[in-house]
Amino acid sequence: MNIPAKKIYRGLLLIGCFLASSVSANVAPAEPAAAAAASTAPAVVMVEETEARKSTSTADHSKFEELKKNFKNGPEVTKACLTCHTEAAQQVHSTKHWTWEFLNPATKQKLGKKNIINNFCTSVTSNQTFCSACHVGYGWSDDKFDFTSENNVDCVVCHDTTGKYKKLPGLSGHPNYEVMEWPPHSGKFREPTDLKTIAQKVGKTSRATCGACHFYGGGGDAVKHGDLDSSLKEPQKYLDVHMDAKGLDFSCGKCHLSDSHEVSGSRYAPTAVDDNGALMRGDKGDRNPTTCVACHGKAPHPPGTAAVEKLNSHTDKIACQTCHIPAYARGNKATKMTWDWSTAGKLDEEGHRIQKRGSDGNVIYDSKKGDFTFERYVIPEYVWFNGEVKFTLFGDKVDTNNVVKINEFQGSAGDPDSRIWPVKTFRGKQPYDVGNETLGVFHTAGGDDSAFWGNYDWDKAMAWGMKAMGVEYSGEMVFVETEMSWPITHMVAPKEDALKCDQCHRENGRLQNIGGVYMPGTNNTPMLDWLGYAAALMALIGVLIHGGIRYYMSKRG
């Protein structure tokens, strides 16, 4: 028999679980062991689902001699990969997954994780050992990392299919090769990473592999983006109509079409407007394939009634996402909305770190980080957006009396290349170096005596961080209010859950602050209305009086 016995057990268990006993009786004689195994059934369904999504690859990596060895570390695995995939590392080298750099062609700003300062953990510089847990490489611990090393490319982090590969913060992009307590001081221990099994089971990227980093941006599940969290690993249809695990079951790569390891789609230079219609195979040019329009075309709502035509005509002002993602963080996981660094460093009476949790279980204060707020099912904010994002970078002058915009979405109502987009705007307070007149870079994590997470000394942390940026810390810092926004573009709801007309076309509707565009139904001519209704009322009173006199006279007459 060719079919592995294990698979038959699973199949039979499924039947045993869901079908009438007569059915399993019919099947049982063929494989008597199944009946005995049936009692341990519950988890099987999930296993079976994963199996169903099995690779369609023409190569079974477990048969490759190069992978039949006990790898000591990640780079050894990569070396083995490269024996066949000879060009892969060089391809990765040119991507921003590797360089963490991005030159915005329009603004010429040098962006990328390496360069920007955000208002979460703020800056990678001086904190690489931790941040590089999400780098597609091994060993990036400081500014001396060799970006030309092929063996330091981490193939497995994106191509793992076992879910067992984990790069831990503090290990400079490596998984643990020895037994390690994780999370720290938890009393729980992780076994050494089984690189051999993982290497033999590599496959295509999946929601789980991309999500291993992108769901956890900002330091935890759902924290940063709001429209990306671990609920998208196996989402139901209500959460995302494309990724619906039991339906279309899109992987990230289905939209983020990739070529030579270059993954399409960008938050640094997003495509706010795509007026080109559906992207056909063979189309030349450098269009972004990761837009809604690239598949759905320019008139996505099937034509017919006047109401549907009206929806299609809205696309000249409104991004698809605005109506089709009515809220983010819809996977029941809370996303972080604010982060106030200025309160970080408070300790209890014994000088120990404090952690407070809110009623929903989320950490709302941590000595290491300050105060947070979280929200679920968040209604986005809306902005006019033409695809250009301007960042406030290290060294850029800012007005500390106002909220500093870490990034600013460009666009306006009058601009034909702008659309109304939903965004998550994240607000916080973070260090600012008064003397150097720049957003601060500080050293958060590391075993040394300057890391804020351990010593709670801002001046030391700042001195180290600024030095790593090549600047002498002025010795004076304040906390400035900052704002940073992300376009909301995942968690696309089924059409039944899309925004209804009157969620915007009403007084105090969703787009009340958008400005620059007249929106019917928003009751925005109060003066005219007052005059108009007064005139109509006077006409009515006039005819009633006239009629009253006629009636009275006719009765009297």
Next chain:
Amino acid sequence: MKRIYIFKRFERFWHWSQAALIITMLVTGFEVHGSYDLLGFKTAVTTHTTAAWSLVWLWVFAIFWHFTTGEWKQYIPTTDKVAAMFRYYLTGIFTDAPHPFKQTRLSKHNPLQKLAYLFVLAVINPLIWITGWFYLFYNDWAAWGVDFLNLEYVAFFHVVAAFMMLIFVIAHIYLGTAGHTPTAHIKAMITGWEETED
């Protein structure tokens, strides 16, 4: 009392279907404008749009009818007896004084009526149709080369015209009761037959 056949079948059909469409458009139009919440915005918009297109068709037929029958001449204004009509509405009507205007098949409308309908035809309707047309085809402004227009103003004048229409409708309905009996005109508009004094 004499009975004369004033309103022909098409005319009556035109009147009542136009009345229904205009009332529908007033109700849905003010909802689209944001004055109240009745049918829901989407239904209000689609109903308003459908009614508008229906009225366009009705008007195509009505215009054809008016020109082929020569009935358009009924709307030619006159100053004759306008003052008498005013006096009648201000005093005579209360004392059962004789109506200054004699209705005939060739002259269906009294002089004030003629002026009122001319105002509707020459002022309210153009304003409402031109602004409404641009409103309806808002997304084609760029293609038409009229994107210098501003929807805010277009909508503003559309609403101004709508208020004028509302006031016209109030006055028109009331004056419909000003026949020799309160229902005489209304009956005539239904049956076509008007009762007049000899």
